[in-house]
Amino acid sequence: MVAERRFTEHALRPQVVGEMQLRREPALTVPARMIQLVRLLDADARTAELAALPAMPGDLRPGHDSRHRETRLGADIHLHWEQHSEASTVTLVRGGSDPVGWDFPDAADARAAIAWAEYLPGAVIRAVRLAIVADEGAAAELVASAGFPAGQLVTCHVGGGARIWTDFRIHDDGYGRMVVAANGLLPGDLARCVQRLQELGNYRNLALLGxxxxxxxxxxxxxxxxxxxxxxxxxxxxxxxxxxxxxxxxxxxxxxxxxxxxxxxxxxxxxxxxxxxxxxxxxxxxxxxxxxxxxxxxxxxxxxxxxxxxxxxxxxxxxxxxxxxxxxxxxxxxxxxxxxxxxxRLLASMDRSARMQLQLQQLVEGLSTVAVSYYALGLLSYPLKAVEKHWPRLSATLLLGLAMPFVALLVFHLIHGAKNRLVSRDRPAERAT
CATH class of the missing domain: 1.20.58 (Methane Monooxygenase Hydroxylase; Chain G, domain 1)
Incomplete structure (x- = not known):
C-alpha cells in the first residue's frame, strides 16, 4: 500500500535524487572480466544512440531512466549504459569461475553484448579491458601475457590494498589493458576501487582532449x-x-x-x-x-x-x-x-564668422539708413522748392537742412523696427524645432 503524501513535492526532486543514484558500482565477483568503452557524442550520434537502446541485449533491470540502463544476460553477465554531459559509457562485467584471460569470451550472450557495445554510434575516446583476480599470485600469469613493456609498466597499490598493473597503451585489439588483484578487499570496496580507477582513466582522456x-x-x-x-x-x-x-x-x-x-x-x-x-x-x-x-x-x-x-x-x-x-x-x-x-576649432571659426556677419549687418544697416534718408530728403526737396516759388521768403534749403536729422532718425527707427519684426518671427520657429 502506497502512503499518501501530505506535502507538496518539488518538481525536480525525483531528478535530483535519481542523479545521486546514477554512479552505481558494478557488481563484482572475483575472478571477473570487465570491458568498458567511452564515446564522445554529437547531437546526431546521441539521437542514434538513444534509438539503439531498445536493442540493448539482456533483461532490463529495474530503476532505469533516460540516462542509465542495466541489463543482465544470464547469471554472471551485466551490461551497463550511462549517459554523461558529452559522452556515454558502456560497461560489460562478467564474473564466475571461468578462467580470466585476454581472449574475448566464447559465450554467445557475452559476444552479443560486446558486439552491441562496439557498434554503438559515437567516437570512442577510451576502451579498456580489466582482468580482476583474487591476489597477486593469480595476477602474475595475466601480467606476463598482457604484453606490458617493462619500461612502460605502471604498478602500485590502490584503494587500501589492491594492486594494479597497466601500461596505458592501446594494444592490437584496440583496447587498453589493466590487471587488478583484490588482495582481500571486500566486494563492495573492490567495486568502488574499480569504479574510481575507471572514472580516473575516463576523465583523464577527456581532459587530454584539450x-x-x-x-x-x-x-x-x-x-x-x-x-x-x-x-x-x-x-x-x-x-x-x-x-x-x-x-x-x-x-x-x-x-x-x-x-x-x-x-x-x-x-x-x-x-x-x-x-x-x-x-x-x-x-x-x-x-x-x-x-x-x-x-x-x-x-x-x-x-x-x-x-x-x-x-x-x-x-x-x-x-x-x-x-x-x-x-x-x-x-x-x-x-x-x-x-x-x-x-x-570649427565652433571658434563659426563664432568669428557670426561676429563678422553681425558687424557687416550693422554696417549695412547704417549705410541703408544714410541712403534711404538721402533719397527721402531728395523727394521732400521737390514740394519744398515748389512752395518756395510761391512764397520767396520761404527757404527750401533751410527747411531741408532742419528736416534732415529728423528724417534720418525716422528712417533708422523704421529699418530697425522692420529688422526686429523679422527676428521675432524666426524665434518661434526655432523653438518649435
Whole structure:
C-alpha cells in the first residue's frame, strides 16, 4: 500500500535524487572480466544512440531512466549504459569461475553484448579491458601475457590494498589493458576501487582532449601577440593614420575572439575534468611500489602538464583580449580627442564668422539708413522748392537742412523696427524645432 503524501513535492526532486543514484558500482565477483568503452557524442550520434537502446541485449533491470540502463544476460553477465554531459559509457562485467584471460569470451550472450557495445554510434575516446583476480599470485600469469613493456609498466597499490598493473597503451585489439588483484578487499570496496580507477582513466582522456587544440591555438597566439606589439608601437609613434590602426585592432580582436570561442569550452572542460581526476586520485590513496612507476607518478608526469598548458592558454587569451581592448580604448580616446579639437576649432571659426556677419549687418544697416534718408530728403526737396516759388521768403534749403536729422532718425527707427519684426518671427520657429 502506497502512503499518501501530505506535502507538496518539488518538481525536480525525483531528478535530483535519481542523479545521486546514477554512479552505481558494478557488481563484482572475483575472478571477473570487465570491458568498458567511452564515446564522445554529437547531437546526431546521441539521437542514434538513444534509438539503439531498445536493442540493448539482456533483461532490463529495474530503476532505469533516460540516462542509465542495466541489463543482465544470464547469471554472471551485466551490461551497463550511462549517459554523461558529452559522452556515454558502456560497461560489460562478467564474473564466475571461468578462467580470466585476454581472449574475448566464447559465450554467445557475452559476444552479443560486446558486439552491441562496439557498434554503438559515437567516437570512442577510451576502451579498456580489466582482468580482476583474487591476489597477486593469480595476477602474475595475466601480467606476463598482457604484453606490458617493462619500461612502460605502471604498478602500485590502490584503494587500501589492491594492486594494479597497466601500461596505458592501446594494444592490437584496440583496447587498453589493466590487471587488478583484490588482495582481500571486500566486494563492495573492490567495486568502488574499480569504479574510481575507471572514472580516473575516463576523465583523464577527456581532459587530454584539450591539449591538441591548445597547442594549435598557442602557435596562432604567438603571431597575434607579435601583431599586437607592432600595433602598439605604431600607436605610440603616431606614424600611421588612426583609422588604419583601428581597422588593424578590430581585425586582431576578431581573430582573438574567434580562437577564444573555438576552444573556450574545451579548455574549461579540461580544467573541470582535471579536478575530477585529482579527486579520484586522492580517493584511491595510491601507495607506490619500489622500483616501479605508480599511478600518481604517471598522472603527475603526463596529465598535469597538459592541464596546465590548457590553463596557460586560457590565461594568455584573457591577457591578449585585455591588451587589445586597452589599445582600442587608447586609440578611440585619441580619435575622440582629435574630433573634439576639430569641433572646437570649427565652433571658434563659426563664432568669428557670426561676429563678422553681425558687424557687416550693422554696417549695412547704417549705410541703408544714410541712403534711404538721402533719397527721402531728395523727394521732400521737390514740394519744398515748389512752395518756395510761391512764397520767396520761404527757404527750401533751410527747411531741408532742419528736416534732415529728423528724417534720418525716422528712417533708422523704421529699418530697425522692420529688422526686429523679422527676428521675432524666426524665434518661434526655432523653438518649435
Amino acid at each position: 591539449l591538441p587544440p591548445a597547442r594549435t591555438a598557442w602557435a596562432d597566439l604567438d603571431w597575434l601577440e607579435q601583431a599586437l606589439e607592432q600595433v602598439g608601437r605604431a600607436l605610440a609613434a603616431g606614424e600611421v593614420r588612426d583609422d588604419v590602426l583601428l581597422g588593424r585592432l578590430i581585425q586582431l580582436s576578431a581573430d582573438i575572439l574567434s580562437i577564444d570561442s573555438g576552444c573556450a569550452y574545451r579548455m574549461s572542460a579540461t580544467a573541470a575534468y582535471g579536478r575530477i581526476v585529482a579527486s579520484r586520485l586522492a580517493e584511491l590513496d595510491v601507495v607506490p611500489i619500489a622500483g616501479h612507476r605508480s599511478l600518481a607518478d604517471f598522472t603527475e608526469r603526463r596529465l598535469w602538464p597538459a592541464v596546465r598548458t590548457c590553463a596557460a592558454l586560457t590565461d594568455r587569451l584573457a591577457l591578449l583580449n585585455g591588451r587589445a581592448a586597452q589599445f582600442t580604448a587608447l586609440l578611440r580616446t585619441r580619435i575622440e580627442t582629435h574630433i573634439e579639437n576639430q569641433n572646437g
